Amino acid sequence: MTRRVVFAILLCGGAVRAAAQPAPAPRFRSVAPGQVRPMFIAGVPDGGLAVAGFLLAERPVSNAEYLRFVTANPEWQRSRVARIAADVSYLRHWAGDTRLGPEVVPAAPVVNVSWFAARAYADWVGGRLPTTQEWELAASRFRTSISGDPDRVNAQLLALSQAGARDTTPLAAFRIVSDEGVTGLFGGPSEWVDDFNTVVTSGESRGDSGPDDGLFCAGGAALAADPSNYSAFMRYALRGSLRGSYALATLGVRVARDAPATRSRGPR
Amino acid sequence: MRRSTPFLVVVAAAAAVLAAAACASPDASAGDAMADRPSGALPVETLTVAYAPAVPAAITRKTPAKVVINLETREIRKRLADGVEYTFWTFGGSVPGPMLRVRVGDEVEFHLNNHPSSQMPHNIDLHAVTGPGGGAAASFTAPGHSSTFSFAALNPGLYVYHCATAPVGMHIANGMYGLILVEPKEGLTPVDREFYLVQSEFYTAGRHGAPGIQPFDMEKALHEDPEYVVFNGSVGAVVGDNALKAKVGETVRMFVGNGGPNLISSFHVIGEIFDKVYTEGGSLANQRDVQTTLVPAGGSAIVDMKLEVPGTFILVDHSIFRAFNKGALGMLAVEGSENAAIYSGKQDDQVYLPEGGAIQAMPIEAGAAPERELPRNELLARGQQVYAANCAACHQLEGQGVPGAFPPLASSDYLMADKDRAIGVVVRGLSGAVTVNGQPYNGVMPSLQLTNGDVAAVLSYVRTNFGNRATDLVTLRDVQRVRATPPAAR
Numbered sequence: 016m017t018r019r020v021v022f023a024i025l026l027c028g029g030a031v032r033a034a035a036q037p038a039p040a041p042r043f044r045s046v047a048p049g050q051v052r053p054m055f056i057a058g059v060p061d062g063g064l065a066v067a068g069f070l071l072a073e074r075p076v077s078n079a080e081y082l083r084f085v086t087a088n089p090e091w092q093r094s095r096v097a098r099i100a101a102d103v104s105y106l107r108h109w110a111g112d113t114r115l116g117p118e119v120v121p122a123a124p125v126v127n128v129s130w131f132a133a134r135a136y137a138d139w140v141g142g143r144l145p146t147t148q149e150w151e152l153a154a155s156r157f158r159t160s161i162s163g164d165p166d167r168v169n170a171q172l173l174a175l176s177q178a179g180a181r182d183t184t185p186l187a188a189f190r191i192v193s194d195e196g197v198t199g200l201f202g203g204p205s206e207w208v209d210d211f212n213t214v215v216t217s218g219e220s221r222g223d224s225g226p227d228d229g230l231f232c233a234g235g236a237a238l239a240a241d242p243s244n245y246s247a248f249m250r251y252a253l254r255g256s257l258r259g260s261y262a263l264a265t266l267g268v269r270v271a272r273d274a275p276a277t278r279s280r281g282p283r
Numbered sequence: 284m285r286r287s288t289p290f291l292v293v294v295a296a297a298a299a300v301l302a303a304a305a306c307a308s309p310d311a312s313a314g315d316a317m318a319d320r321p322s323g324a325l326p327v328e329t330l331t332v333a334y335a336p337a338v339p340a341a342i343t344r345k346t347p348a349k350v351v352i353n354l355e356t357r358e359i360r361k362r363l364a365d366g367v368e369y370t371f372w373t374f375g376g377s378v379p380g381p382m383l384r385v386r387v388g389d390e391v392e393f394h395l396n397n398h399p400s401s402q403m404p405h406n407i408d409l410h411a412v413t414g415p416g417g418g419a420a421a422s423f424t425a426p427g428h429s430s431t432f433s434f435a436a437l438n439p440g441l442y443v444y445h446c447a448t449a450p451v452g453m454h455i456a457n458g459m460y461g462l463i464l465v466e467p468k469e470g471l472t473p474v475d476r477e478f479y480l481v482q483s484e485f486y487t488a489g490r491h492g493a494p495g496i497q498p499f500d501m502e503k504a505l506h507e508d509p510e511y512v513v514f515n516g517s518v519g520a521v522v523g524d525n526a527l528k529a530k531v532g533e534t535v536r537m538f539v540g541n542g543g544p545n546l547i548s549s550f551h552v553i554g555e556i557f558d559k560v561y562t563e564g565g566s567l568a569n570q571r572d573v574q575t576t577l578v579p580a581g582g583s584a585i586v587d588m589k590l591e592v593p594g595t596f597i598l599v600d601h602s603i604f605r606a607f608n609k610g611a612l613g614m615l616a617v618e619g620s621e622n623a624a625i626y627s628g629k630q631d632d633q634v635y636l637p638e639g640g641a642i643q644a645m646p647i648e649a650g651a652a653p654e655r656e657l658p659r660n661e662l663l664a665r666g667q668q669v670y671a672a673n674c675a676a677c678h679q680l681e682g683q684g685v686p687g688a689f690p691p692l693a694s695s696d697y698l699m700a701d702k703d704r705a706i707g708v709v710v711r712g713l714s715g716a717v718t719v720n721g722q723p724y725n726g727v728m729p730s731l732q733l734t735n736g737d738v739a740a741v742l743s744y745v746r747t748n749f750g751n752r753a754t755d756l757v758t759l760r761d762v763q764r765v766r767a768t769p770p771a772a773r
Contacts, residue, residue, distance in 0.1 A: 104399065104427050205402070248450040249403060256404030256425040256448075263426050264399045 043070035079121035101129035133268035144209035145271035332381035338477040339384040347388035356405040364518035366494035372457040378516030379481035380461030399427035410442035419447040439467035441564030460542030475533035483542035484509035512605040521613030531619025543580030549601040551575040561585035666744025682749035690719035694750035
């Protein structure tokens, strides 16, 4: 009963918070504006979608940073969070509500966080989640930093994305650096995006009519913007399988922010 | 339990009906599968799967049941070939996935469990399912989650199942396939042994055999140019100690699947003939006495054969470079007593000389262009060609010969001592003991069927190269003269 009262107060926007450390300030990198050809291009103009420039955190959120978040915001602790906001896998790799435990590397990307939790974290540090197209734009900036041959970039990115998001050691995630200085987009866990549920998929990748027609087995290649970009296929497939409450061992979070000229006040 | 009594009565009645209908015509359609269902709940059982090459036990019940299947999808790194590792996406942790076995008319409750360590969502399309996607949409599952759907096994036969998550080709290429057997009502003809085999390809960035962890190469997959074509998920999976084992006199059945993703298989067992083939894994043993049967990509075949003699019988895809160069090779090791009446093995080995022992001399073709004396440079150039084509094999490229076997021509005292004798050796051959540069040789040099012009050319070449310092060339007339002169008696 007491817990319900406390939860209700907090839910009503109560300003009472435990005495907490200030939110960590992520270091951001500037992602230049550009064109993105979304995976499935029905209805998109030929050149692709224009994506405005924005700021993207240099690194994904770490276990240590997320620990500060749940310490300052107890409603997001593992034993207290509402199941509708995060399923039973939420932070299951931690030893306790506010204890990482010896198995967990503090600097490694946090995983097992739901979309609702990811949004709450981003809001707490004064940012937001990137959109799908923003993330894909940042992930396309690898022409020079991956070795040599631009024709092999897709194959190399695919190899990197297969290299194992299971390996959540800092080295694995941060070794891969984009042209704009963003680390860990490949070689680490996948990352939540704000609009993950706009991927139109029924899970039956070979349906041949209606809203599925971008995704049927042959269409998946024929209608895709870049059928050789298999790592993008994999990311879109993963996003299509998610729900907001899901906490996955291979899915973490990275904070974004509007570029200075267009920064809006307050959470989105 | 009280509630089970009317249920048991219903089942008994259904069993009676089914027993009466057991001699149904072989044209019984799929619709009968549902018609045969008893009203009321089916008995529930949990499926026991088997991992290749083992096959789950034949079904003994004569009535439909509700079968609960739990299949886990997991991404794991393991051996593809010696020194080669690959990150496989699997059903049940193995490639191929386990073999499932149900009976026509069964209601299958399928649980697809995606291991939390998976990077990808997965689903399943069972070709035994009648319904959209074969179950794919209903089973689309994120990592760390589980999906459930049910279907009725309407048609008997041997069906492939595979993952159908985008990009489908990649999910299949990484190893997500297996077989589900839906037994017909009366079951399959009993055999002594059953085996489960699946052929498939792997597309790695490195060439066949390149060591280390090999990533998937999507370009090779698009071009249908695999580095590995294997049985049961890795090179040598059914070879040597892992060979299939059977005994003489047994009738063996192979459930053969083809996971693809691209190639069609020409399945053949070397030294055996398929007594019965259920073409494309259908429910009819529609062909007999087949050497090689096609297994479509995403399809299957069932073959029965009786083993008559012992030995190791090699399973291949008879697109033969796949077998010997890419790994599509397996073994069936059969033990038992020999039967010489069926296969004798080698009975004899003799020398074969169709025209006797003499060296054949083919006549020089009539009507050949008349030869002429060549100028020096042309003569030597031709001599070099003749040497390379006829002499170098034994006397070696620098004329050094092979010690103890072929005498040297380089700085050869024997060669240079007597020009006419040298011409005679080339034209007539030489046998018996000779001493060259102080070393004894006692072999046979055959007479070479060269034109006189070629003899002149090659001898001119040899006598002015390899350290030999002849001042005169061998001419056409020299050769003609030697040829016309009978050899001196020894």
